[in-house]
Amino acid sequence: MSGWLQTPAGLVPRVRFDWAASDRLGALAVRMGIGRDSYRIAPGLYALGEPDAQSPVIVTCNYKLTFDILRRDLAGHSCWLLVIETYGINVWCAAGKRSFSTAEVAARVRATGLERIVEHRRLVLPQLAAPGVAARKLRGLCGFGAVFGPVRSRDLPAFLGAGFTAEPSMRRAEFPLGERLTVALVEMHAARKFMAWTLALCLVLAALGPAWKGGFSVMGLLAVGLGAFAMTLAGFVGGTFVTPALLRLLPGRAFAAKGLLAGAAVGLPLAVLLARSVPEGLAALSICAAFSSWFAMHYTGSTPFTSLSGVDREMRRYMPAQGLLAFLAVMLWLGWSWFGGPAAGGS
Structure with missing residues (x-):
């Protein structure tokens, strides 16, 4: 915040275009999944630049990273930012979860007294x-109509400059390599406990058989x-990155199937390099493919390519195969140690 702006509906907090050091550190942290659930701002109306009664009203969620990117992309433009309560969830996910809803937008318009601040009756929705x-229902609920802006906030200046008209390219949702890998970083933090338990389980299973061949040692x-x-870590890398x-x-449509192929590709050279027998190699390849498929399936919630019904169908189909x-x-790993093979560390 950089002060307050007096309006007919009272004081409105003013925000800056540029990011402070705390904004950059916060963005870096949430990109890694740290503090993601609490990275939000208070719902309400914010002034960006020097907005007046004719300035556009841009509606967004209260996930702070989205809010920060929006104000940065609107540098040099004066407008009102209407932030609705989405419980710290981004626009796309909040719309799917129905927290970015017609009723919430209308309620926030009424709560902020927006009709007393601007003379027009138009909201720009992402x-x-x-x-x-449902844009057609908004006017009946709060007196404001709506127009949908472009997919990406960086296109908003051109959209506003063209009289609220979007070029076809602005309507296209894309998911380039850089963004795919940025989203994947979140899994590193989200999977930390799961992978810690996996490490403990690997040590327990090793103690049940493989580590006893030729005498137990630490x-x-x-x-x-x-x-x-x-090998499980290789599967994580295969599915996540x-x-x-x-x-x-x-090939294929299912993320789990893509993960199986990626896991096999990552695991095969490692299995050949590290395995001391065919059964152990098959065990290594199987666990790598299973983990890769499992983590690839998690990625379905991070892309614009999937639907809830499709994700549900994919989970029912592939989770038994992963298990x-x-x-x-x-069984291959323990069986090889129980019924044949050299001692741990042997030749």
Whole structure:
């Protein structure tokens, strides 16, 4: 905030175009998934630049990263930013969850006294909010009509300059490589506990069989357990980074299927390099593919390419296969240690 602006409806907080150091640090943290659930701003009306009664009203969510990107992209333009309560969820996801809704937009218009601040009766809504907002109903609820702006906030200046008209390219939702990998970074933080438990499970399973071959030792336990964990970690990388990076190149529609292929591609050279037998190699390849498929399936909620029904269908179809591959990997690994093979660390 950079002060207050007096309006007929009272004082409105004024915000700057540029980012402070705290905004940059906060953006970096949430890109890594740190503090994501609490990174939000208070709903209400904000003044950007020197808006007046004729300035446009841009509606957005209260996820702070979205708000910060919006005000940065509107540098040099004076407008009103109407922030609605989406509980810290971005526009697209909030629209799908119905928190970015017709009723919430109308309620926020009334609560801020917007009709006393601007003379026009038009709201600019983000295009990705369309699933949750019925623009035709807004006027009856709050007296304001609505027009959907472009997909990306960086196109808003051109949209406003063209008299609220969007070029066809502004309506197209794209998901380039850089954005796919940026979203993937969030999984690193989200998966930290899961991977910690996986490491513990690898050590326990190693202690049940492989580490006892030729006599138990701590170093043998660590070597076998960490070797197994390396394969699960390779599966994590395959599903979280390789699958998004090669999203358009991997065949098939299901993200889980793409993850299986990516996991196999990542796991095969590692299995050949690290495995001491065919069963152990198959176990390594199976667990890598299973983990890669599992984490690739998580990515369905991070893209504009999926639907709720499609995700539900994909989970029902592929989760049993992922579980079967993981079970097969454990049985091959333990079976090889129980019924044959050299000692841990042996030749």
